[in-house]
Amino acid sequence: MIATITKQPGETLRPAVAFSGNASIAAIRAVTVTARGLVPGAPALVASATVSGGVVTLALSGGGDGERYAVTVRADDLGGQTLESEIEVVVLESSWATPDGGAGWLPIAAFVKRFTLDEVVRMTDLDGSGRIDRDLLVGALVDAQAIAESHIASRYALPLATVPRILEMAVGDLARARLYPRGAPEGIADQAKAAMALLVRIQDGKATLGLPAAAAPIETASDTPIVIAPGRRAYPDGLDGY
Structure with a gap:
């Protein structure tokens, strides 16, 4: 089964690569990247690999939003046998914004x-x-x-x-x-x-x-009473005779 991972165009991921039988790897022969061609003109995905302690780690960078890439690693195990492992990398721009420019809650x-x-x-x-x-x-x-x-x-x-x-x-x-x-x-x-x-x-x-209490609006009641006093009429005589 081919593993699938997702990454954003601007980030670099360093996933470990699994080989059949959890083989311990001695040397890397080749790393190849093939775009699926879903997004014409999409930037290339750049992939390189290192081996340490028998484990292969990829460095994945670049790629175009919406494109999918097959990354194949060929390596020799400690017994000299050449093994191959493939992962699929899906590049997604995860962030989005609301029409008023607010941040999206769910990437x-x-x-x-x-x-x-x-x-x-x-x-x-x-x-x-x-x-x-x-x-x-x-x-x-x-x-x-x-x-x-x-x-x-x-x-x-x-x-x-x-x-x-x-x-x-x-x-x-x-x-x-x-x-x-x-x-x-x-x-x-x-x-x-x-x-x-x-x-x-x-x-x-x-x-x-x-949420913290400060995140919620706080309703407060004033201790100062509001006094409404009757005022005088602007024209006490009611404009009599006008």
């Missing part, structure tokens, strides 16, 4: 990790390109976060300094359901309904986010 990589790459591609790949339609996915995430914000705004000051895991889960479940325009399957719809019920409980004060 795309976290959404993909929770619901699997295959499902997210299946839900968003309307043109058969084999990759995630970023605009479609971000649109669903924006809508889901807007729903969540509208429910918690009366209890907590926005923007949140930190986003509790429970809100990330709610946004994920709502966004996932919104990616089924003809109606989400029963289990997915049930999760979205549960997320909405949770947001309503937070709005009603029946559930809390576990």
Whole structure:
């Protein structure tokens, strides 16, 4: 089974490479990278490998958003046998922003990790390109976060300094359901309904986010009484004879 990892275009990952039988590696023969061709003109993924203590570690950098790359490592084990291992690298720009410039609560990589790459591609790949339609996915995430914000705004000051895991889960479940325009399957719809019920409980004060007290708006009552005294009429004679 080929392992799949995700990375952002600007980050460098250093994953270990597993070989059959957990073989101990003595030397690296070659590292090759092949782009799947999902994004024409995508930058190359740069890969190099080192071996230490019998373990091979890759250094992966670059790549283009939405592209997928096959990285193949050929190496010799301590017995002189040449082995080969392949991993798939999916490059995703994980961050996104709301229309007003606010930060997205649930990174795309976290959404993909929770619901699997295959499902997210299946839900968003309307043109058969084999990759995630970023605009479609971000649109669903924006809508889901807007729903969540509208429910918690009366209890907590926005923007949140930190986003509790429970809100990330709610946004994920709502966004996932919104990616089924003809109606989400029963289990997915049930999760979205549960997320909405949770947001309503937070709005009603029946559930809390576990945020620091300072993150919630504080209502204070003044000890100074407000006195309303009757005033004099501007024209005591009622403008008699005018």
